[in-house]
Amino acid sequence: MAELFSADWAGRFGEEWNKEAKLSGELAKIGFNSTIAYGFDGEDKPRAFIKVENGRVTASGAYAGEPVNWDLRASPDNWKKWVSSGMGMVSLGMAYTTRKLKFNTGDYLAMIKDPRMAGPFIESFNVMGRA
Secondary structure, three states, X not given: OOOOOOHHHHHXXXXXXXXXXXXXHHHHHOOOOXXXXXXXXXXXXXXXXXXXXXXXXXXXXXXXXXXXXXXXEEOHHHHHHHHHHOOOHHHHXXXXXXXOOEEEEOOHHHHHHOHHHHHHHHHHHHHHOOO
């Protein structure tokens, strides 16, 4: 496994994302387009990003100032836990309410209320473990 949030990791994550029908397929159905950044809580900027067009990752790599729709942050320990064991709806809610998972950019409440987005979001944590 590549180092979490390295350029290599972002590339593998994008490949795995595109292979997973529960993620790319479901997001394609709603025409989901977004640039999502990932990083560690307390750092000035994210470390990695993926660009999603019509549900599929079309670009990924080390973050270099791209404008983002979502910027997800957590401690290294929490990211490692979620990458290794995935996340469910209850654990996502707990992570958000206890501020273990922070949305520096993006509307968590709007996303989680829309099952067309919530399911794929949770699936993205499972896919992270394959990167």
